[in-house]
Structure formats: structure tokens, C-alpha cells
Amino acid sequence: xxxxxxxxxxxxxxxxxxxxxxxxxxxxxxxxxxxxxxxxxxxxxxxxxxxxxxxxxxxxxxxxxxxxxxxxxxxxxxxxxxxxxxxxxxxxxxxxxxxxxxxxxxxxxxxxxxxxxxxxxxxxxxxxxxxxxxxxxxxxxxxxxxxxxxxxxxxxxxxxxxxxxxxxxxxxxxxxxxxxxxxxxxxxxxxxxxxxxxxxxxxxxxxxxxxxxxxxxxxxxxxxxxxxxxxxxxxxxxxxxxxxxxxxxxxxxxxxxxxxxxxxxxxxxxxxxxxxxxxxxxxxxxxxxxxxxxxxxxxxxxxxxxxxxxxxxxxxxxxxxxxxxxxxxxxxxxxxxxxxxxxxxxx
Numbered sequence: 001x002x003x004x005x006x007x008x009x010x011x012x013x014x015x016x017x018x019x020x021x022x023x024x025x026x027x028x029x030x031x032x033x034x035x036x037x038x039x040x041x042x043x044x045x046x047x048x049x050x051x052x053x054x055x056x057x058x059x060x061x062x063x064x065x066x067x068x069x070x071x072x073x074x075x076x077x078x079x080x081x082x083x084x085x086x087x088x089x090x091x092x093x094x095x096x097x098x099x100x101x102x103x104x105x106x107x108x109x110x111x112x113x114x115x116x117x118x119x120x121x122x123x124x125x126x127x128x129x130x131x132x133x134x135x136x137x138x139x140x141x142x143x144x145x146x147x148x149x150x151x152x153x154x155x156x157x158x159x160x161x162x163x164x165x166x167x168x169x170x171x172x173x174x175x176x177x178x179x180x181x182x183x184x185x186x187x188x189x190x191x192x193x194x195x196x197x198x199x200x201x202x203x204x205x206x207x208x209x210x211x212x213x214x215x216x217x218x219x220x221x222x223x224x225x226x227x228x229x230x231x232x233x234x235x236x237x238x239x240x241x242x243x244x245x246x247x248x249x250x251x252x253x254x255x256x257x258x259x260x261x262x263x264x265x266x267x268x269x270x271x272x273x274x275x276x277x278x279x280x281x282x283x284x285x286x287x288x289x290x291x292x293x294x295x296x297x298x299x300x301x302x303x304x305x306x307x308x309x310x311x312x313x314x315x316x317x318x319x320x321x322x323x324x325x326x327x328x329x330x331x332x333x334x335x336x337x338x339x340x341x342x343x344x345x346x347x
Contacts, residue, residue, distance in 0.1 A: 006342050007300045009333050010055035011048045011325070012092065012245050012308040015041045015070040034069050040318050041070075044311065044325055045080045048087055051329025055088035055120055056080065057308060060095050062131045074107050081114040090120030092210055092245075092308070093192045097125050097145040098135045101152035101170055105177055108157060112182040119183065122190035122210060123150060143201075144168065150205065157186035190243070196225055203229035203240070210243035210308065216282030219244055219302045243306030244299070247284040247313055249320075250327040254287045261286055261324075264314030285309065289331040296336050 017037045045056045058073035070076055073091045080089050089111075094104060112119040125146035126132055129139045137145065148167035156162055156177050164173045191202040192210050202209040203226045211222055223242050230239045247265050251257030262275045265286065269278055278284045282302075285295045299307055309328065312321040 007296070007304055007336070007340065008054040008243075008306040009296075009328075009336065010057060010088075010090070010243075010306060010308050011044065011053060012057045012059070012310045013041050013044060013312065014059060014061075014068050014310065015076070016068050016312070017065065036318075037069060040312065040321075041076065042079065042083055044322065045084055045087070045089075047322065047325055047329065049084040051326070051333070053087060053329060053333060055090050055306075056084075057090040057092040057120070057122070059092055061128070062098075063134050064128070064130070074111060077111050077119070078114055081111070081116075081118070084118075086118075088118045088120055089115050090190075091122055092120075092190060093122035093124035095126040095131070096123050096149040096153070097132060097137050097142045099149075101149040101165075101167070102156065102172065102175055104149070105153045105156035108153070108187065109177055109179050109181065112187050113179050115182075117182040117187075119187040120190065121187045122192055123153075123207070124192045141168075147205070154186075154189070157181070188241075190241075196222070199225045200229045202226065204233045206230075206234055206237070206240065208240040208243070208306075210245060210306065212245040213283060214244060215278075216298060216302055219282070219299070219304065223303050241305040242303060243308060244304055245308040245310060247286070248292070248309035248311055248324065248328065249286045249316075250289055250292050250324045250332055251286075252288065252327070254291060257287050257324075260320045261316065264316045267314055289327055289335070292328070292332045293335045293339070296332065297339055300336075300340060 015037055017032060017034055048056050058070065058076045060071065060073050061068040062071050073094065077089045077091060096104065108121055125142045132139045132142055145168050149170065152165050152167050152170060156175065160177045160181065162175045165171065189207050190210050191205065191207040193199050193202050194211055199209065199222050209226050214222060226242060227239050249257050249261035251260060258275060265275050265278065265284055275286060279286055282298060285292050296307065311325045312318065
């Protein structure tokens with residue numbers, strides 16, 4: 001595989017609290033607080049930075065502590081900009097339907113400045129109706145609102161100003177974006193999507209795409225849909241990047257990995273799929289270091305440009321998650337890059 005494609009190796013952090021997410025098979029730490037979960041995010045981002053990984057992504061969710069306890073990933077990126085030195089910091093994703101687009105554009109500029117041009121920015125319309133109605137958004141209008149907001153955000157990030165704008169509920173005049181741009185014209189822009197409709201939407205809008213929890217067969221088919229739609233919509237532009245998000249657990253041995261991560265991953269997948277079946281299908285990465293290397297190389301062969309590993313999931317013990325991430329940085333990532341002919345990290 002020497003001289004093959006570059007596949008970025010990144011981390012996805014849901015910043016959840018194990019006490020809320022505990023599965024029946026395992027009790028969560030009784031003394032864990034929201035502050036502990038936030039500190040763990042800062043700790044893992046530092047580990048990924050020192051370990052040479054390519055990017056660290058946060059996301060946005062509301063009113064559901066069993067899923068996530070960070071309503072503003074922008075604030076976490078700002079904090080991490082001062083705690084890391086080289087790793088790219090990303091949002092995957094900001095729910096554009098819930099925020100004023102001018103404010104979003106301003107904060108993107110701020111985050112890019114604070115990270116010294118290390119920002120990756122993902123957008124979405126949101127898939128949780130309770131979050132939309134909590135902000136007074138009708139779920140049936142979310143797709144249209146997303147595209148209207150994205151158009152305003154993109155115009156502002158590109159030109160730095162708008163004499164006027166009129167999109168959905170957002171109308172205004174005389175906007176000048178500050179601070180000045182760091183990455184020009186703007187940071188790389190992503191869209192999180194899973195359905196065929198959303199895949200095509202990302203391509204049509206000219207956004208990099210990140211899918212989630214797909215098996216290898218579905219990765220291949222969704223990538224083909226994305227590329228074909230992109231070619232039709234933007235025949236003069238090279239295709240955007242294709243990324244995917246999956247659970248990751250690296251153990252010293254296969255047995256250790258299965259014992260530590262199995263109950264949590266199987267709890268997420270549901271009763272009809274075992275951990276071994278999920279690994280065989282290519283929908284999770286789990287095992288000893290050499291097994292995880294092999295599994296990731298299969299994803300590179302499937303055309304993945306950016307792999308997001310979800311290391312802290314369910315009620316997984318934070319110490320076990322840290323050890324898994326450490327093994328990934330020390331043994332898995334270097335071996336994957338060497339096999340692909342890119343021994344250094346993509347700084």
C-alpha cells in the first residue's frame with residue numbers, strides 16, 4: 001500500500017457523562033460530575049495533540065444529558081485553542097437552524113483566529129426534533145432553514161461583508177465581519193450526513209462530507225453517491241473530502257478490547273448485532289493494535305479521506321478510554337501511516 005491515499009486520523013468527542021449513559025452491564029462512576037466530563041475532554045484533546053493525530057472534533061446537542069452535555073462546541077474549541085499547539089480543532093457540527101447566521105460567521109472567524117488557522121468547521125440541520133422545537137424551530141422547516149443560513153454564513157466568510165441579506169427569518173443590512181480571516185477564504189467546511197438525500201445535499205452544496213456509523217459496504221455506496229452528485233454539480237472542481245465516524249477501542253489484546261468495550265458498543269448497536277459481527281462488517285474499530293491497523297487500512301481502501309474515532313462512548317471507564325487513545329496514538333496511527341506511505345502526521 002506504499003504511496004497510497006492519505007487518510008486523516010482524527011478524534012470525535014461527544015463529551016458525555018458516563019453516569020447518564022451507563023449501560024445495564026456496567027455501573028458508571030458514582031462520583032463523576034459534568035465538570036469531570038469537561039476536564040476529560042480537555043485531557044483527551046491534549047493526548048491527541050501530543051500523540052500526533054490530525055484533528056479533534058466536538059459537536060452540539062441540547063436538552064439531553066444522556067447523550068451530551070456541551071451545548072456550545074464553539075466555546076470548547078476556544079478553550080482547546082489555548083491548550084493545544086498543533087492539532088486541528090473542528091466542530092462536527094454546528095446546527096445552523098438554531099443560530100443566527102451572522103453570529104455563526106463571526107464565531108467561525110474568532111475560532112479560526114484563536115486556533116491560528118487550525119479550524120475545521122462542520123454544519124448540519126440537526127436530527128433531533130426535541131432540540132429544534134426547544135429553539136422554536138419547526139422540524140419540517142429545518143432543511144430549508146439550513147440552506148438559507150448556510151448561504152448567508154458562506155457569503156460572509158468569503159467576502160467579509162454583506163450590504164444586505166434575506167434568508168428565511170434572517171434579514172439585515174450593513175454587516176462587516178470581524179475579526180479578519182485567518183484561513184482564506186475560510187476554514188474547510190463540512191456537512192454531517194447519513195441519508196442519501198443528505199449525501200446528495202452535501203455534494204450539491206460543495207461541502208466536505210462526514211458520515212457516521214456506516215459499515216464498509218454502505219461507506220462505498222454512499223461515497224459513490226457523493227462523488228457522482230459532486231461531479232454533476234461541480235464538474236470543474238475536484239471532489240470534496242469524504243469522512244466517517246465510528247466507535248474505536250484499542251486494547252493490549254483482543255480479549256481486553258472485547259471485555260472493556262464490548263458491553264458499551266453492543267448496547268449502542270442494539271441486541272441484534274454482536275461486537276464481532278460489527279467488526280466483520282466494518283462498522284466499528286476494535287481489537288489489539290495490529291487488528292485495528294488492519295481494520296483502518298480497509299477503510300482507506302474504501303476511499304475514506306478522514307476517519308473520526310469515537311473513543312469515549314457510553315459508560316466506558318475514562319481511564320480505559322485514555323489507554324485506548326494512547327495505544328491508538330503510539331501504535332495504530334504510526335503503523336497505518338507507514339502502510340499508506342505517509343509516516344508523518346498531517347500537521
